[in-house]
Amino acid sequence: MRFELILPGLCWPSGQGLHPARDLTLPSLATLAGFSTIRWQPRTSLEALLAGQFRSPADHAPPDTSQAHLRRLGEALPMPADGHWLCCDPAHLHFARDTLLLADASGLAIRRDEADTLMAGLNDMFADIGRFEAPAPDRWYLQLTDAPRPRFHPLADVNGRPVQLFLPDGEDVTRWARLSNELEVWLYNHPVNQAREASGQRTINGVWLWGNGRPAGQTESPFASIQADLPLARGHARQAGLEPVPATRYQPPSGPALAVVDSLLLPLLHRDPQAWAAALQRLDSDWFAPLLADLKSRRITHLHIAVPDDQHSLELDIAAGGLWKFWRKSRALDTLLASAPPPSPSTP
Template identity: 40%
Template sequence: MHLTLLIPELLWPEPGDPLAFDGLACPSLETWLGRSRLERSPPRPLEAILARQLGLTENGLAACRLQGETNAPQAADRQWFCADPVHLKFHHDRIILGDASLLALEAAEVEALLASLNATFPDLGRFHAPHPRRWYLEAAADLELPPLPPLSAASGRQLGSLMPESPRFSRLMNELQMLLHDHPVNRAREARRQPTANGLWLWGGGALAAPAATRIERLGADDPLARGMARHLGLISEPAPATLADWPPGPGRQALILLEHLLAPTLIEDSEAWRDAMARLERDWFAPLAAALGKSIARLDLISPTAFGVLHWEIRASDRWKLWRRTPPLAALTRQLALSPENMP
C-alpha cells in the first residue's frame, strides 16, 4: 500500500521554544525524515493541499464541507459559502482574527444569532448552522463575493492583511460585525467575560467542481471537508484511525489519512499541548511505521503545511538501509528551515 499522511503543523513555528522541544523524543520520526527525500514549497492552506491530493480544485470548498457535514449531496447550481463565526480582538492597535474553536457557542445562542442575520441580510441569501462552529451561507443567485483564504490560514492574523481591495465588501463585513457586536447574545457573553462571536468569515465559495480522477482510493479523516470531498468523488471514507494498528489493510492500494493532532495546539499557541500531541504521534504512528514499511506499506508520503512552507517527505521501504544518513532533532531541523528560505535537500 502507498500511504499518504497529511499532518498539519508537524514542526512548531517557534524554533527556540523550550516548552515545545525540551524533552521531546521522536527517534522514529527523526530517523525516517533523515533517510527520506524532502521537497519544500511555498505555504499553502491545508484545504488547498487536501484538494490537490484528491485531484480537486479549490472551487466549491463550502459545498464540499457541507456535504461532509450533512451527508446530503449539494446541487451543482447552488452556491454556498462557509460563514464561520469568529472572534475579532484588538492587539497592539490591530484587529486579529480568531476562529470559533474558542467560542463554545450554545445551540440557543447560535439560533438567536442566525435569526438576526437572516432577518437583517435577506439579500445575501440564508444562513445555516449544522454545527455551532461551522456556519454556511446559502447564497442568493446574484451574490458575488471576493475570495478569502480558509479560516485555518487566517486565524491569528491581522484582519487588514487578509481583506481584498473592495470597499463594497469591506462595508458588508463592517455591517455584519456591527450587528453581531451589538447582539444581545454577545452582550451577555461579554458580561460573563466570554469571547464574543463578533464577526463572520466568508470563504470557500464557488461552483462545486466536477468529480475528477484521483490516485487516492481510500480516505481516513474526521474533518467534514475531507469527508465531503470523499463523498463527492465516491471514495471509500472512514474516520481517522487513532493509531496505525487501527488502519487494517483494506480495499485500495492508495490511501490518505488526515491527522489533525497538532493543528489546534498550534492555532491557540499552546506549545506544551503540541509537544504532548507530537509524543502521541510518535508512539501511535511513527514508531509502528518503522515496522510496517517494506511489509504492509511500500511507500509513505508525509505532507505537512507549516510556518516554513509545505514540507513533503517521500519515504520508500528501501530507505531503511540508508544508515549513513542522520537527521538532527526536530528542534534543530526547525531552526535550519527557519534560517533557510529555499529548499533543503
C-alpha cells in the same frame, strides 16, 4: 503500496525558546526521519495541498473551485443539492492599538445552543440574503441563490492578522462590505453576546466570509481509502466518490491510501507547546509506530509525509526498500525542523 500522510501543524516555529519537542521521546518519528529523503519546499496551504491530491476527469481542476462547497460537503449534515455556498465563520474582532485584528472561533468555545439561537436570528433578520446554517458551532455557512462575485481571502490567512490587509476585492465588494458591517452590528447587539460579555467570555462579534467559487465537479482519486476528520478533506473525498473514515489512529489500508491528521493544528495555532507536545506523542504511538511497522513488513512500500506551513512546507519520503541502510541514524524532530532554510523576505 503507497501511503500519503498530510500533517498540518508539525512545523513548530524555531527561535521561540526551547523547542517543545526537544525532550520528547518519539522513537518511531525519529526513525522515520532518519530514513527519510527530506525536502523543504516553498510555503503551501493545506487547501492547495489537498486540492493537489485529486483531479478532474479532464486531468485538471478549475482554479476557482469553491472551498465552501467542498467543506460543506464534508460536514455530517446532509448537503442541500442547490445553491451557492460561502463559509461565514464566526469570529472575534478586536483592536490592538489602532489595528483591527481577527481571531477565529477556535478560541471562542461557542456552545451548540448559542449557535442555534444565532442561526435562527440570522435567518429571520437576513432572509433576503440567503440561508444561514451551522453544522458545527464554530463552522457557519451561507447558502445563496446567486454566486457571490468578489474574491474573498481564506480565514486561515487573516486569523490573528490585520483585517485591513485581507478585505475582499473584485466585483460587487461594496454590497458585501455593507453586509459584513450589518452582520457585525446585529451580532454585537444580540443577547447571546451580551450574556457572553457579562460572563467574561469573548464575544462573537463578526463573521469572515470566504470560500466562494464554482461548485466542485466530480473528481477522481488515486486512493482506495481516505482517513480524515477535517470537513474540507472529507469533502474532497466525497467529491471523488469515497466515504472517508476517522483519522483518530492509523488503519492498515488495503490499497493506496491518504490520511489527513490535524491533531497538531489547533495547538500550533494557539501556540500551546504542552498541548502540541502531548498530541505529538500520541501521533508517535498511534500513527508513526504502526506506519514504521508496515514499512518494515512491506505492507507499505512507500510513505510520503507532507507538512504544509505558512513559511516553508516539509516533505519526507521513506521507501521500505531503504530501511536496510543501517548507517542511517535516527533524527530528532527539533533537529529536523532546525534545518529549514530562513524564511523568504516576502513571507508574511
